[in-house]
Amino acid sequence: MPVYMAPLREYRFLLHETFNMSQYAALPGFRDAPLDVVDAILDEAAKLSEEVLQPLNQIGDREGCKLENGVVTTPKGFREAYKTLVDGGWPALVADPAFGGQGLPNALGVIFNEMVSSANMAFGMYPGLSHGAYSALLHHGTEEQKKTYLPKLVSGEWTGTMNLTEPHCGTDLGLLRTKAVPQADGSYRITGTKIFISAGEHDLADNILHLVLARVEGAPQGIKGISLFLVPKYLLKDDGSLGARNGVSCGAIENKMGIHGNATCVLNYDEATGFLVGEENKGMRAMFTMMNEARLGVGLQGLSQSEAAYQNAAAYAKERLQGRSLTGPKAADKPADPILVHPDVRRMLLNAKAFNEGARALLVWTALQGDLSHASDDAIVREFADDMMALLTPVVKAHLTDRGFANAVEAQQVYGGHGYIEENGLAQFVRDARIAMIYEGANGIQALDLVGRKLAANGGRAVFAFFKRVDDFLAEAGKTEKLAPFVVALSAARKDLEAATMWFMENALQNPDNAGAGSTDYLHLFGVTAVTFMWSLMAKAALEKLDGAAEDKSFYETKLKTGLFYVERVAPETALYLARIRIGAAPLMAFGADEF
CATH class of the missing domain: 1.10.540.10 (Acyl-CoA dehydrogenase/oxidase, N-terminal domain)
Structure with a gap:
């Protein structure tokens, strides 16, 4: 169990000592x-x-x-x-x-x-x-929409969804066919089919507020003609109470690999009443507010499954007896040693442990930037925070979910054959983690967004601001001898990231395929560099505690050892990512379609 x-x-x-x-x-x-x-x-x-x-x-x-007779029941x-x-x-x-x-x-x-x-x-x-x-x-x-709907969403009495994808289009939302027909009262009639709608129908709340992308009749083709609509499951009476059922129904629940406890629905809109959110043909701008937040939440999911899988695998490795240590028995009174004695088991566990702690720091630091972008009274602080949120959103989403899934797989491997048995739970962590690499923009799309849009935004202001923040830390940390391993690793990673950034600036314009070929490697280079930065900040905080009168010294000592594992075993990956990026697109694009 x-x-x-x-x-x-x-x-x-993180909250009290590091940040x-x-x-x-x-x-x-x-x-x-x-x-x-x-x-x-x-x-x-x-x-x-x-x-x-x-x-x-x-x-x-x-x-x-x-799903029975149009009604969805949760577990x-x-x-x-x-x-x-x-x-x-x-x-x-x-x-x-x-x-x-x-x-x-x-x-x-x-x-x-x-x-x-x-x-x-x-x-x-x-x-x-x-x-x-x-x-x-x-x-x-609108103010009326906020007054009417937000208190119920905030309390949790009602829930909400986001409706983007349709059967014939995934990421390319410009192809969507759901239509919106204006009505005399200012509302719209929404007709179309949406798929992969998480929490699309359920029995947890009295009402569900669907945010639906659709095209008003006569609007431009492509994403420039997309609008966003609020389509409640139940329409409201004048007094705000629930009225008639709207023209939206669940056609099916997807039979999927994981997250079985969430109702992933096909939703059919049959002249459902919808209300415009924002301006006509400006729906993508409004939806991106939701999607960017969701992408940070999905990155969080990758971390969460890595953490849950790690906790169980670590406990199992301490208890499971099999074989003897390569350096002689460690549990002489038992027929075999716990598998934790084996270096390769430790490798898998420490890959997850070091990632989890570093990725968690990156997630919290990024969220703090989001808070400061709204709350700070300093324009320079707000600008930096805004830049970091934009720059790091695709990194957090894709790096944390790719690594989170890989860690869940390795945690399953620690269990051996028992990890393949459903009752032990590791198979579920693997299956649940897999979707996080796909939805809210597949990770390859996140990489293209980072290289194609985020790097160039405002003349590269965000990425150079990130470099400066790292450089400021390195200048100060270089004075502390005990931080030397972290300074060395972060300096090397930062150098590789800057070299990759400059390579794109020099080579992507002449051949856009160069950007596409190296985008995923660049995203993970950025992810490893950012996590190395977080580990350096945590190491500094831990050393300060150890140099003082800290009571929980074992916590800080373990923190430093975990950080050293990351900067010595994982951070050097940035050199490999840089080498791949510099190869360019030629090896990928050399094949004809008939050669696949």
């Missing part, structure tokens, strides 16, 4: 998050995740969601768990107080979401998607 324990000590180390969140105490949102409040929130979130959600994870995987226990979530006020954690939210920093929100996703990824998608819908309406909805 798999288990999960929220890494509370890790969260506190010193209290330095922002005077800013909006942070004012209401003093250390004692943050710690209490973390404790309660851990209880919810460990005691309520994790026990339902395998149940949801086995039972899945069921046993999900409705009660969702009520517990809502009663605890968790959907309101980081939402705007003007609509019933608590207004706390999003850095706390991503930590809460990591716990929920680690405990039960399929369940966590229901409130996760609702928050994305909330964000889209908050930034692009």
Whole structure:
């Protein structure tokens, strides 16, 4: 039976010691998050995740969601768990107080979401998607729409979805066919079919607010003619209560590889009543507000499955007896040694452990930038924060999900044949993790977005700002002898990243295939560099504690050893990524179609 324990000590180390969140105490949102409040929130979130959600994870995987007579039911226990979530006020954690939210920093929100996703990824998608819908309406909805719909989304009484994909188009949304016909009362009639709609229909909430991309009749072709519409499952009466069922229905639940506890639906719109969100033909701008938030959430899912898989594999490796240590028996009183003694088992476990801690730091740091982009009263701080959010969103989404899936597979490998048996839970972590590499923009698309759009934005301002932040750290850290391994590794990674960036600037314009051929390698080069930076920040914080009067010295000593593993074993990968990038597109494009 798999288990999960929220890494509370890790969260506190990041918030209180590495990033010193209290330095922002005077800013909006942070004012209401003093250390004692943050710690209490973390404790309660851990209880919810460990005691309520994790026990339902395998149940949801086995039972899945069921569609009967147009009604979707979620697995046993999900409705009660969702009520517990809502009663605890968790959907309101980081939402705007003007609509019933608590207004706390999003850095706390991503930590809460990591716990929920680690405990039960399929369940966590229901409130996760609702928050994305909330964000889209908050930034692009009319005042009347906000007043009508946001309080219910914030409370969790209603949930939300995002409807992009159609049967004939995936990432290329310019091909969508769902149409919107204007009505005399200002509403629109929405007709079309959407697929792969997570949490598209369920029995957890009284109403579901679908955000739907469609094309108004006569609008331009391609993405320039796409608009965004709010299509409620139930229309509202004048007093705000639920009225008639709208013309949207679930045609099927997808039979998929993982996340069985989440209802991934085919939704059919048959002249459903919809309301324009934002301006006509500006739907992609509004939807990207939702998608960018979702992409950070998906990166979080990659980390969460890596963490859950690692915790179980590490516990198994300490207990499973098989073979003897290469340097002689370590458990002479037993018939064999625990498999943890074997270097290759340790390699797999430490790959996950070092990644999890570094990736978590990157996720929290990025979320803090998002908070500062809104809350800071310093224009320079806001600009840097905005740039980092834009630059790092594809990196967090793709790097964390690729590595998270790989770590789940290696954790399954630690179990040997027992990892292939469903009851032990590792197979579910692998299956659930796999989707995170695909949805909200497949990882290859994230890489193209990074190389093709994010690097060039504002004349490369964001990537050079990242370089400067790293350089400032290196200049200071170089004065501390004990940080030398981290300084050396970060300097080398930063040098490789800059060399790759300049190579694209020199070679991508003359042959765009060069950018496409090297984009995934560049994204992971950036990811490893960013995580190496995070490890360097954590090492500095840990050394400061060890040089002081820290009580929990073993925690900081282990933190440093884990960081050394990452910078010595993983960070050198940047040289390989750079070498691949410099080869260019020729080896890939040399083949004719008939040679595949």
